[in-house]
Amino acid sequence: xxxxxxxxxxxxxxxxxxxxxxxxxxxxxxxxxxxxxxxxxxxxxxxxxxxxxxxxxxxxxxxxxxxxxxxxxxxxxxxxxxxxxxxxxxxxxxxxxxxxxxxxxxxxxxxxxxxxxxxxxxxxxxxxxxxxxxxxxxxxxxxxxxxxxxxxxxxxxxxxxxxxxxxxxxxxxxxxxxxxxxxxxxxxxx
Numbered sequence: 001x002x003x004x005x006x007x008x009x010x011x012x013x014x015x016x017x018x019x020x021x022x023x024x025x026x027x028x029x030x031x032x033x034x035x036x037x038x039x040x041x042x043x044x045x046x047x048x049x050x051x052x053x054x055x056x057x058x059x060x061x062x063x064x065x066x067x068x069x070x071x072x073x074x075x076x077x078x079x080x081x082x083x084x085x086x087x088x089x090x091x092x093x094x095x096x097x098x099x100x101x102x103x104x105x106x107x108x109x110x111x112x113x114x115x116x117x118x119x120x121x122x123x124x125x126x127x128x129x130x131x132x133x134x135x136x137x138x139x140x141x142x143x144x145x146x147x148x149x150x151x152x153x154x155x156x157x158x159x160x161x162x163x164x165x166x167x168x169x170x171x172x173x174x175x176x177x178x179x180x181x182x183x184x185x186x187x188x189x190x
Contacts, residue, residue: 011103014038017084017096023054024064030097031068033085038101043069045107046099047142048076048185049084052175053093058183059190061095066188071099073107076185077144077173108132108139111186114150120157127162135163143170148179 016033018026034043046069050061058078065071082089084096110131118126124135133139141159145152152172159168173182183190 011101011105012038013098013100015085015096015098017082017087017089017094019089019092019094021053021093023050023057023061023095026054026093026095027061027064027097028068030084030095031065034069034097034099038099041070041101042072043099044072044102044105046071046074046076046097048074049079049082049096050076050183051082051089051092051094052078052080054095055175055181055183061183062185062188062190065097069097069099073109074185074187075109075142075144076183077146077171078175078183079173080175109186111189112150112155117151117154118158120154120161122158124162127158131159135166139163139166141166141168141170143168144173144184145170146173146182146184148176148182 014034014037016030018029020026020029048061048065050058054061055078062074080090082094082096084098112130116130118130128134145155156168173184176182
């Protein structure tokens, strides 16, 4: 008997960036770049980053992208600058899209509001409950937060307490200087 093959499909990632000044054009360029790298089938996961030059249209970005690329789980954020496909763009219109096909990986998106955060001395079960996964499942976390709407330090302290062996990576939405002006994306929500 030979070795057991877990998946005939390897994990595959793609990244695209656009500096088009129209949001529709930028999202189209990113979607086409990702499709060129991954093919036409829906992607399992994508992260969308939209520069603050498009602040007035943040809420449209998901629908515009969905018209051009099928994504099972989408997350993302606004940014004063965006990075993608080996480039960084600051203080100019830009959209970045990172997408992946992830065979044998379960992606569980979650959203946490500041008022839902357990006390820092709460049990690990309270923290497991708000993110919908148990430490025994060996989860890894990609966290995007708005610095104006959640105590991100407390959230990360809680995750570290409840999930000490789990990796946690991510960043903060940016581009705004006051509450209510940044964007976070989770599937079709902004």
